[in-house]
Amino acid sequence: MTNNEHGITDEPFRVPHSACGIPTYGERLAAASERLSDVTETPRLDAEILLAHALGISRSVLLAHLRERADAPAFDEMLARRMASEPIAYILREWEFFSLRLEVRPPLLVPRPETEHLVEAVLDFIGQDPANVLEIGTGTGCVAVAIAHNAPKSRIIATDLSVIALNNAEENARRYNVTDRITFRRGNLFEAINAAGSPFDVVCANPPYVEEGEWETLPPVIRLYEEPAALLAGRDGLDVIRRIVREAPPFLKARGLLAFEIGAGQKDAVHGLLLGCGYQDIRFHLDLAGIPRIAVAQRP
Numbered sequence: 001m002t003n004n005e006h007g008i009t010d011e012p013f014r015v016p017h018s019a020c021g022i023p024t025y026g027e028r029l030a031a032a033s034e035r036l037s038d039v040t041e042t043p044r045l046d047a048e049i050l051l052a053h054a055l056g057i058s059r060s061v062l063l064a065h066l067r068e069r070a071d072a073p074a075f076d077e078m079l080a081r082r083m084a085s086e087p088i089a090y091i092l093r094e095w096e097f098f099s100l101r102l103e104v105r106p107p108l109l110v111p112r113p114e115t116e117h118l119v120e121a122v123l124d125f126i127g128q129d130p131a132n133v134l135e136i137g138t139g140t141g142c143v144a145v146a147i148a149h150n151a152p153k154s155r156i157i158a159t160d161l162s163v164i165a166l167n168n169a170e171e172n173a174r175r176y177n178v179t180d181r182i183t184f185r186r187g188n189l190f191e192a193i194n195a196a197g198s199p200f201d202v203v204c205a206n207p208p209y210v211e212e213g214e215w216e217t218l219p220p221v222i223r224l225y226e227e228p229a230a231l232l233a234g235r236d237g238l239d240v241i242r243r244i245v246r247e248a249p250p251f252l253k254a255r256g257l258l259a260f261e262i263g264a265g266q267k268d269a270v271h272g273l274l275l276g277c278g279y280q281d282i283r284f285h286l287d288l289a290g291i292p293r294i295a296v297a298q299r300p
Contacts, residue, residue, distance in 0.1 A: 025051065026066035032079055039083055040221075046088060050078045053092055085220035098146035100176060105168045107227040111142040114261065114287045115206050117294045119146045121259045121285055122204050125296075126151055132198065134251060135159070136189055136205035136244060139230065141169025141182075143206060148178035156182045157200075159192045162227075189243060195250040202257045203248045207240040208233040209263040237263055238273070245273045252299040259296045267292040 023031070029047050036043035052059040054075035081091050089095035089104040089111075096102070097111035098119050104110055122133065122143075130153040135144045138158035148156055160166050166184050173179045185192035210231045215223065222231070233239040241260065248258050258279065262270050267284055274282045279297035287293035 022069040022071060024067050024069050025055075025062055028072065028075065029066070032075075035079065035083060039085055046082055047079075049088055050082060050091065051075055054078060085224055087221050087225055090225060097142040098150070100142075100146060100149060102140055102142055102145065102172045103168055103175070104140055105164060107225060108162075108165055108168055109139050109206075109226055109230040111140060114293050115143065116146075117285050117287055118204060118206055118259060118261050119143055119150075121294050121296050122147055122202050122257070123150055125257045125259070126154060126201060128153060130154070131201040133157070133202045133204065134193065134200045136203065137207055137230075138169045138184065139165050139206070141165075141172045141184075143204065144169065144182050145172045145176055145178060148173070148181050149176050154181065157185060157193065158182055159185045159187050159189070161186065161188045189240075190247050190251060193251060199253040200251055200256060201253055202259065203244075203251055204257075204259045205244055206261040207244060209237045209241060209261070209266065211235060211237040236269070237266065238269060241266075241270060242273060245270075245277050245279075249277070249299050254299060256299050257296060258299070259294060261293060262295050264291050267295075270295050
């Protein structure tokens, strides 16, 4: 039996044959999936992730040994939390983003697959060349850490107003040994940065972009647990984006890239904001659902 850095073993737990009264993994999953069917669109997947974590094995090992039996006292507690719509990332205290396992502390925004396209846009722009990157609103640090991990010559300053966020982000930077290339600073948007200093090759952000009127329509997994300030941005969802678009130019080099995530249906409004502030080469990257999700533009 081996253990990796996250405490996941390569072998399933085994119990003596006399413990046959204990449900098999498959039986546990079937029962849990049925209970979760009204809570999540992916009840079976959620059950597999939680049971594998409770057993201390990988999901692939779990699925390969569905007839095995073992006590899993932590599973019932985790299942109850998930049935209350708590995000799995909060239950596990970590989540995968850009192939990295990152710590996630409540009530920070859980890293989403859509945000991986933001990292891709930045990496496509800087390649493997030396680059100075500014990330606004780092949260868990997922974007900054993913950039630093995949672009070894990059240097990043990441800001956030939340102390919880900065502590979480620093922990994730330590986990992947990139603390020497990421500087975390506390401040709202650009307040922690001196515009008279060296300009950046890239300014990027996953800002709040949800309309305030949509809050009550959001699923409980978001509405009951995640920080509203990380999601809501005024009547049209563009309050923070307007500030970023307007305030970013002094921090960008000539032809420097501004890249940020947007909400569904915001493309035209964002395009107008970028044009009005003089940006060039405005483009939008689609997410896996075909929705314009990442806005990119360059300072003249």
